[in-house]
Amino acid sequence: MCVNLVRLFVNEARSSGLTRGNVMSTVPMIKAVINGFPVEVPAGTSILDAAKKVQVNIPTLCKHADLTASAGCGICIVKVKNNRKLLRACCTPIEMNMDITTSDAEIIQIRRTVLELILSNHPTDCLICGRNNNCELQTLAAEFGICEDRFERILPEIPVDRSTETIILEPKKCIKCGRCVDVCQNTQDVWALSFIDRGFKTRIAPAGDIQLADSPCVRCGQCSAHCPTGAILENDETQKVWDILHDANKYCVVQIAPAVRVAIGEGFGYPVGTNLTKKLYTLLRRLGFKAIFDTNFGADLTILEEAGEFVERFAHQKGPLPLITSCCPAWVDYLEKYYGDMIAHFSTAKSPHEMVGALTKTYYAQKKNIDPSTIKVVSIMPCTAKKYEISRTEDMSSSGFQDVDISLTTRELIRMIKQSGVDFKNLPDEDADLILGDYAGAGTIFGATGGVMEAALRTAYFNVTGENLADVNFQAVRGLEGVKETTVDVKGTQVKVAVAHGLANVKAVMEKVKAAIKNNEPLPYHFIEVMACPGGCVGGGGQPYMVTDEIRKQRAKGLYDEDAGLKIRCSHENVHVQQLYKDFLEKPLSHKAHQLLHTHYVSRPVYIK
Template identity: 65%
Template structure:
């Protein structure tokens, strides 16, 4: 432990704690623009400077460890003056477009300028003339608004190991861009959107498609269907000041219905179907030795894209089962439309996702048009939905709870934990255990696949077998798991795992790139807890026991992995180049 004084207050912290974190312990907030709790400090912005007694220099609180007997001053007129100068310098290179910016009232730079009472432009503005990059249709780069804090780059390179984003040029011309100044669509970008979730300003944001949704809702010929992903329900409340991690499923159904959706479904139903298919796939491979092991989950579109670009040798290991939201989409335009006597051409399916990559997934291959139409017409993020609810004048926090629409809105507890890392694995194991042993698990809470450790491993006894599993989240953690698989394959050894779950975003979908801003591990845990509580609150905690899932199979799909199921619920993968030419 290190003992020191910050603004005269004694503080004791473990060795290696930064001055910034130590100051927080004694209720001192040192402003910063570039430091994010998720990310290594880069020291880029220069706002968090403090004084150490005995030194002429000012040091950065974000990356200077507190040392024994240090005497730190975090706020005095000189420090504040320097900070103000730095903030004003940053503002001189940032457009004054707050009112029309997607980050209005939610921007870290705007907040700092407000806190410091910046009332005039001390330095003339010199703005770069750079066009936004809208090439992906998922996230938009607006380098004009970039303050070069470098968060997105640390996210893309270190947290996600994608290396799509980098800094180009130098000095005043420094800007974010894919290497080689190509478009984001031509880069290795996997659309995970973590860059947008970490950007302090409006320089990277989700491609806003709310207008399309409003237009569809306005269109009398359209029958508007909506589905909400598991992770959305525990995060949307943040946009309305509700407690962190609060499950708002009922309010969401109400709000969506009031916005004008005619059918309000739940992606969790699709999750239950995914599990039925995937668990069958697993049993085929594990018990009947048909197909490669390990089986790797494929419900995360950013992960799918990452695998196709960086691990194409793993294609045979991928579950061919579609992601839950695509399943709800295709069933809406086939099964539901038939039941409702609807022309699927007039059905308009909107999915609300914690995710920017879903915007990409809905058109990623021919299988996403299995209904004969685009199965999901538009996918919006939690952030976009939050804004739409506000635009609709709905007092979300006070809304009563309503139920989802029958039948594609009914879900099991296993379906809801899809939204948190380890959840898919846990749900699949519950069902697979049943399929393999014909019995029921005593304890269905798989604690060792829960939590925020980057890679979680476990061995689960299933009857006479042991199923070796691994769960990775945050794409940088994939390598550790898959290199073991590759090595075993190359040596012709037994695979190190039988079943692997991967989610591109740290924490899984609760930490998705389309979720409300300000994500930290603390918040990821709170959102995750919301989903686990939802699971526990369900009496029905096995996907394959969801009676409505059974009914859809009986009435429409036939057997899991059967012809109809294969046609509608499965997809194929192909190697894609990291860089399009």
């Protein structure tokens, strides 16, 4: 089995446009039989997907719903009548009148042998692995009842790469499924991870075996969210949080990001997209946090600063257009690496959790008369890159201390809840703490692609016209289309906006802008939102495993439903944000706001060292 060669072919097919997923309405239907059941699916559907239509799951270790089949693992083999070869269901399109068998004694025996061979190159220290109990390889080994080593175990000796301090790469646990490489190169267009060498020596590594931190890696964590085993993990910092909670001299404060509230339930058997905001507040209070804040408050504040910047540039020509959003730390990293020449277009507003961190250690500390040196701020994020962002530059210590001390992913919080023994599902609802805890609908939709743009437009419209929009919903910037464009009429002035998510979708938008600037043509857009992960933060690299577009939609729906049900939907109407400006910051973009809520960027091209 030659994984690499298949991979090269797959990539060839991609570049020549032969990819799946472009099913048009005119696609003919294929009729076939799977395990004796008739099935009818559009041409191009794989046997693996067709089987699901007749309630048949074909096991696989390499195929992920998000990604192109790599045919890497060999577990999904099936038999087709009158074909003496075994075919891989993930990469074989179903054909007319195929008579397919997905399971019999021989197929099960072969699958077991393939699994045993994979296990013969995999460590068996499952009990001390970060994926213990949710590893796809471990699950399959359990399902196939593998209880002994039939083959001699040979493990490659490749050191662990902890260089990014956010993503831990342990190539020895890699089964060469290719998901991380596919998502890094094709979904994200980052090209930090690649397959090096061939055959038994094949391994995942950055170009030429350098450290991940020296590669183009932007710490988006999509590799970790797609890895079937423990080969790529988020840097688990739960112990650090327990330690500060245990320390009586620390005043521990926590905040949760928008996208966490609609994904955390997946760890506890809730339907996907269930919004558990108020249960999370109760839970965090029970864990021992002294103040429960919400990153959504920071999102409202980000909007006031960012919409303020936009209006300055758009209405008063102070600064270049288009303005580009900067809430996403993986996108910030990407921009500094690849678009150093566009830094002037970047919003200097910090991301919401950084704003809440800075204000906790200044505004809140002063109001409550707490020594800020004793405050520890923990942020619960759907994101691995936030772990990097909290110490990105000295701007992240604008309060005089590091503004956010520890950033956990949703996955880490799920583990903490389970460790704590709190019966999460049966917790009552509670509210967050004032004065950094309440939010408008605009703040909560920050977690989905298009949400920042929509929230900003609601406030920018008000800033320009002095009136609120009659309808605050911007359907055109919602949904999973890779690049969304729309024009907003602001009392006769047309504002052109674009929203991109999944870093591979950014290039087209940026190149369009750069070309227009170069040729002195009218700008294609005035305002651009970018989120690095597909679907935005709801599909973040720190979210629960096995995400699909359907799951992204459900999580986003949880946020949009919350927004629709709130009385206050515009950030500028958040009374505690108004109070904050009155008591402390004066007005958006004030000197103090700049000091605490804004940052700057530097060009850092890759591969220079």
